[in-house]
Amino acid sequence: MADFDVNDFFKGIIDSEEGPIVLCNLDYRIIYENPAAIKYYAPASPLTGRLLETLMDEEMMSKVIMSVEWFKEDEQNNRVFAFHDDTNNMDMYILAIRNIEGELMGFYGRREDRTPDSGKEFDLD
Secondary structure, eight states, X not given: OOOOOHHHHHXXXXXXXXXXXXXXXXXXXXXXEOHHHHHHTTTSOOOTTOBGGGTSXXXXXXXXXXXXXXXXXXXTOOEEEEEEETTTTEEEEEEEEEOTTSOEEEEEEEEEEOSOOOSOTTOOO
């Protein structure tokens, strides 16, 4: 078996997602954005390295902070519905990132498409 880098494996999963995913540390700094996020947030992209407070209005930033504080309260607190984007028919979520001990390491935002796929199931041709 070839050498296996688990970080490359997880990066590959995140990068293959069609919806935008933005990873943040507990200092509210963006540490990674997948290619879909770079496209979705253009022309503001790239966002990696920037603080969320420079990208959000005060009300939204306050809601993100409240969500992260809620994540800290209990290991079971891991997902917050943030809002629905009518233009793109997507829901936005903020999710906790925890280490193997259950400690909060960061959080990420991801959008989920609400438009049903119209393709054929398992259409490989």
